[in-house]
Amino acid sequence: MQVNNPLYKNIGIHVICSIFTVDKGVIKVLLIKRKNEPYKDKWSLIGGGLYNNETIEEAMNREIYEKTGLKDVKIYFSNIESTIDRSPLKRMVAINFIGVIDIKRSILKDTEKTSNCDWFELGMAKCLAYDHDKILNEARNNLKKLIISSNVLKELFPSGFTLPELQKTYETILEKKLDRRNFRKKIINLGLIKETNKTEVFEGKKPAKKYEFKNVIEEKDIF
Amino acid sequence: MQVNNPLYKNIGIHVICSIFTVDKGVIKVLLIKRKNEPYKDKWSLIGGGLYNNETIEEAMNREIYEKTGLKDVKIYFSNIESTIDRSPLKRMVAINFIGVIDIKRSILKDTEKTSNCDWFELGMAKCLAYDHDKILNEARNNLKKLIISSNVLKELFPSGFTLPELQKTYETILEKKLDRRNFRKKIINLGLIKETNKTEVFEGKKPAKKYEFKNVIEEKDIF
DNA sequence: CCAAAAGTGTTGAGGCTACACCCATGG
DNA sequence: CCATGGGTGTAGCCTCAACACTTTTGG
Numbered sequence A, B: 001m002q003v004n005n006p007l008y009k010n011i012g013i014h015v016i017c018s019i020f021t022v023d024k025g026v027i028k029v030l031l032i033k034r035k036n037e038p039y040k041d042k043w044s045l046i047g048g049g050l051y052n053n054e055t056i057e058e059a060m061n062r063e064i065y066e067k068t069g070l071k072d073v074k075i076y077f078s079n080i081e082s083t084i085d086r087s088p089l090k091r092m093v094a095i096n097f098i099g100v101i102d103i104k105r106s107i108l109k110d111t112e113k114t115s116n117c118d119w120f121e122l123g124m125a126k127c128l129a130y131d132h133d134k135i136l137n138e139a140r141n142n143l144k145k146l147i148i149s150s151n152v153l154k155e156l157f158p159s160g161f162t163l164p165e166l167q168k169t170y171e172t173i174l175e176k177k178l179d180r181r182n183f184r185k186k187i188i189n190l191g192l193i194k195e196t197n198k199t200e201v202f203e204g205k206k207p208a209k210k211y212e213f214k215n216v217i218e219e220k221d222i223f
Numbered sequence C: 001c002c003a004a005a006a007g008t009g010t011t012g013a014g015g016c017t018a019c020a021c022c023c024a025t026g027g
Numbered sequence D: 001c002c003a004t005g006g007g008t009g010t011a012g013c014c015t016c017a018a019c020a021c022t023t024t025t026g027g
Helices: A056-068 A132-146 A152-156 A163-174 A180-190 B056-068 B132-146 B152-156 B163-174 B180-190
Strands: A011-023 A026-034 A046-049 A075-081 A091-100 A114-121 A193-200 A208-213 B011-023 B026-034 B046-049 B075-081 B091-100 B114-121 B193-200 B208-213
Touching (some): A026 A056, A056 A075, A056 A091, A075 A132, A075 B075, A091 A152, A180 A193, B056 B114, B091 B152, B152 B163, B180 B193
Antiparallel strands (some): A026 A114, A075 A091, B011 B046
16 A cells, blocks of 8 residues: 555544443443543543554553543444544544443543543433444444343343343343243343352342353354 | 544554355455555455545445446445554554455456456465455355345345255355255245246256345344 | 242244155256 | 256244243241
């Protein structure tokens, strides 16, 4: 390639993560308040520019850490936004990811680059910086697909979960009620989770068996 | 973001497409021979640098056209490669796609930037420029998933197909034999294709009914 | 012993696999 | 009329949706 062709210059890469949680039957997204221009004082998804000495995954981890204090957030690809004017100061292509974490993980409220950081219900997460409304919307749709084919929800339950808990989470994300008996059979059949030998008393009634997500999910062939 | 931070500078984006076809029971990929450094005279996948006045999709279409003379190749996302030293002259992040076209579409053998362009069986498509071996391998795996959930194969059959033809194509891509009766039922049930009222005599025997891919595929909910 | 939530089984319908025979055409 | 490949039906099994009762615990 002609390295000096001006058409190649001044393109940057944003790595952006929609970090979700599910809290008491409500799905929420983690947003930060921007301290600097552009979009100063606007809320935005977590992310930032890719440095030239790191991979996309490293950049995403660094950005998540810088902006929230969180480490080890597992990320899943969502989509790409390359509209030319999506960022005002410089052409930026956004590579977008999805993460899910337990709301109990502590999050820094203030960092060098952000003045606040908080969970928002999706209905409240509007008018974000850049094109983050659109990116968040895509991520939310892709999350629905991810939960039936991956262990993306693993981080929500650091010490395992009972099936009724998991079912509520699925119902929240999928926005529909599910039959208890059929949910059990289907989720086990999907091969995403496994039993443990622990039980937990949830709300002081009959103890429920605890499950956990498998670490590796094998794909099923349809042909 | 700090536009002048040197860590953000000099990153480029490669858009790369593994263009496949299936020809007489063999899957092939379209490669070009590079005219210029780096990797002069090496074979490579179709692609090149994103310009700062075009979206990713526009860049991909432009590159495919520049390097092969092909227009309207529909592309499907495959993966991203962001290893820091994957390109020698400049840091380049590769955004990789998959395309499928009919082998009968004519392809330019020589363009400004390439000295040759040809179809290769996958076993022969080795030692490519850059990290294209790895990218091609990913694309080939992702193609297997695409054919059961999208109309990616539509372009292989510009005037429709008979079910035996389609079955051979699936068998080639999936590398397994399929039962004729069950393939029929399953592929129709997937909702990817529809009947037409045409028939075709294929190899001079009983005429077979022709089908075509739907233009829009609706997704099925599993919960 | 009662309230609350967990856990489980069955039935009928539809889908899947595995398999063998008839049909339409060209030569 | 025969060779070639296209098209179809079925039996047995499995899976799925829909549905109601029993179990365990805390209070």
